[in-house]
Amino acid sequence: MTQGFGLSAAARAALLQRLSRRRGEEAGAPPPETPGRDLATLPGLREIEMVREAGAALGLENPYFRPHEGVAGGRSVIEGRDCLNFASYNYLGLNGDPRIAAAAKAAIDRHGVSASASRLASGERPVHGALEAALAAHYGADACLCFVSGHATNVTVIGQILGPRDLILHDQLIHNSVAEGARLSGARRIAFPHNDWQAAGRELAAQRARHGRALLVVEGHYSMDGDAPDLARFAALARQHDALLMVDEAHALGVLGATGRGSFEHCGVPPDAVDIWMGTLSKTLSACGGYIAARQPLVDLLRHAAPGFVYSVGLAPPLAAAALESLRVLQAEPWRVARLQANAALFLRLAREAGFDTGGSAGLGIVPVILGSSVAAARLAAALFAAGINVQPILFPVVPEGSARLRFFLSAEHTEPELRATVAALAAARDGAAPARVA
Known part of the structure; x- marks a missing residue:
């Protein structure tokens, strides 16, 4: 049986022993900290060191954090x-496109690099509203709200709209940000087998009556496997069981559908069959941040109550401008x-x-x-x-x-x-x- 990094249990134990000896033999090492102040015992750190040591022992260079010296495209x-x-x-090769760069530079010239504070506290820039209106129109939604981080979007939105009496049902391969949002909410969380709408339906049938609200969450395009769900089936399940359907489109926008509109175009589903469209600005839209497109009451709540929006600096104007121009190019080309x-x-x-x-x-x-x-x-x-x-x-x-x-x-x-x-x-x-x- 193999464990961590493809090593046998014996090899893994030997590596951990080697790490312990190395720590003890380090010259000039400071005296050990008391248990509560010893950062070397933080959860997960030993596993990271073990993997690093295993790579070194096998003569493998660390493949992560390599610096790119220009635009990272094809x-x-x-x-x-x-x-x-x-x-x-x-x-779509838009990061580095002269039109997107020009839009970002123009926003810097007009608004500076940063929004400088929360949009609620200190106001926003016209480009924020323009981007949100364009994204809402893309999904045929009432409204849209942009956040400074895609990961934080899922965490703060799910954490805000659900509570301990509620149910979150999600694909077992769902992104970490959804799992963290569920944990923050305190709702009952159940994972169903990947892309198995029938299993999801059985769980909803068994659990729905015991909870207040229910949220069904899938991704439009799964980043580890490159596959997509049967969106029509999941939309029907949400309606049948009085649940909200949320779709994470991070890797679907610009990728799925004949014109890149996303998973609803790919699956032939009307966009209003989904209650909450979540997406990121950091992929096809060549910027950074996240967004929620949905019905007006939800967006109004998030705008005034979601901690990741209310207590966070607003999206940087040049990023909003780059995303808006990228969306225009996607639709035109x-x-x-x-x-x-x-x-x-x-x-x-x-x-x-x-x-x-x-x-x-x-x-x-x-x-x-x-x-x-x-x-x-x-x-x-x-x-x-x-x-x-x-x-x-x-x-x-x-x-x-x-x-x-x-x-x-x-x-x-x-x-x-x-x-x-x-x-x-x-x-x-x-x-x-x-x-x-x-x-």
């Missing part, structure tokens, strides 16, 4: 080397969506033909290559980086050991020769050969 410059880049959410989807479909087909496990990926923007052990994933990522291909390994404990993977984010900027060269390099590395350097 290509990027990392540590002075030009690389093919599959580790950024720049799905659907060829970008078509190119992204064609690239993802080609990459998915090539990877499967080469014998790789790509799970349930729909080949729309995200394609995982599931390798099993964290060691195998880290080694292949290192081999690819040496060949000029940047892709991040997703390792234990982010995913369960046995499902470690390389996660490829496709972009409209990638070309067919680049995609073919990448899959060829991936297959060579798997088979023990050194991949050819990708030009």
Whole structure:
């Protein structure tokens, strides 16, 4: 049986012993802290150190936190080397587009870099209202509210609208931000098997009468697996059981649907079948932040009561302007969506033909290559980086050991020769050969 980073229990224990000895042998180490002040015993820190030590023992360079020296699009410059880049959410190639940069610069010239305080406390900028109106129109919603962080959007919204008497039912692969929001709310939280609407229906039937409100939460496009739910089924369940349906569109906007409108376009569902549309500004919209598009009473409540909005600085004007211009370009240039989807479909087909496990990926923007052990994933990522291909390994404990993977984010900027060269390099590395350097 394997544990952490693909190591046996014995190997893991040996690594922990080695860490303990190293701490004891460090020259000039300060005297030990009292238990309450010893930060070295913080929960999770020992596991992080163990994984780092395991990587060093296996001769694997840490693949995380590498500095990009320019715009991270289909290509990027990392540590002075030009690389093919599959580790950024720049799905439509808008980050770095001169029109988006010009909109952000104009907002800086007009409003400065920061909103400087909470929008409730000190007022807002016209670009905030313009962005929110455009997003509300995109979803056919009454209103929209933007937050400074996508993660904080889910945490503060779910934490605000539900309480201990309520029920939250979510996909077992839901994003951490939803789980944290549920924890903050104190509501009863139940996870159902991934994309299993029938299991969700059974849970709602069994639990709904015991709770005040019920919130059913799914993602429009799952970032670890690249698949999508049957949105019509989940919408019908929410109506049948008097529940609210919330859809996290972080990776769906600009990726799903013929024109990139998102999961409702992809599934042929009217947008008003969903009660709460949540999304982020940091992916297709090439900015930073999150948003909620919904009926007016909910948005009014959040605007005046959600802690992550009321007690937080407002979205920076240049980010709001960049997101607004990105949304305009998305709507005006659907060829970008078509190119992204064609690239993802080609990459998915090539990877499967080469014998790789790509799970349930729909080949729309995200394609995982599931390798099993964290060691195998880290080694292949290192081999690819040496060949000029940047892709991040997703390792234990982010995913369960046995499902470690390389996660490829496709972009409209990638070309067919680049995609073919990448899959060829991936297959060579798997088979023990050194991949050819990708030009």
